[in-house]
Amino acid sequence: MSESAFSIKYRLRAYRKKKVLTAFLKKLSKNQPKSAKPFIVAAQKEAWSKIDCTSCGNCCRTMTPTWKKAEVKRLAAHLGMTYQEFFDKWLFIDEATGDIVNTTQPCQFFDMEKGLCGVYDLRPQDCATFPHMYRKDFFDLHRCPATLVTMEALEKAMRAE
Secondary structure, rough: OOOOOOHHHHHHHHHEEEEEHHHHHHHHHHHHOOOHHHHHHHHHHHHHHHHHHHHOOOHHHHHEEEEEEEHHHHHHHOOOOOHHHHHHHHEEEEOOOOOOOEOOOOOOEEOOOOOOOOOOHHHHHHHOOOHHHOOOOOOOOOOOOHHHHHHHHHHHHHHHH
């Protein structure tokens, strides 16, 4: 399955709105009012009411999670492998960051036919919490449609305020 029409639609929309939303984010990050928190929460709820991750899979196609050793051990055991076998087959340590990451993209556990994660219940925390909206640096509009929809809703609500 190639990139879905769903993710293409959002990627094009992100491209068209990049300048406006980037300017909004710069302004917001420099001087985030305390009153922004309820707007952020509401914007995230709106985004997740519109976005179904299983209709996209862009994160699994284009990124690699950061793995913790315990996560590698847990999934390796589930697959009947040792930690080292799992590591040697699918992972490496990024020299720049020291992080354990996948050797390939798309993720080795992403089922391209179904557009779903093959180890969803055992996926790393990095995957489970994506798109990391709790982090200050989550605003990558092209990786995840939920991020774009969140930013659009937040910008609209803050502008109206």
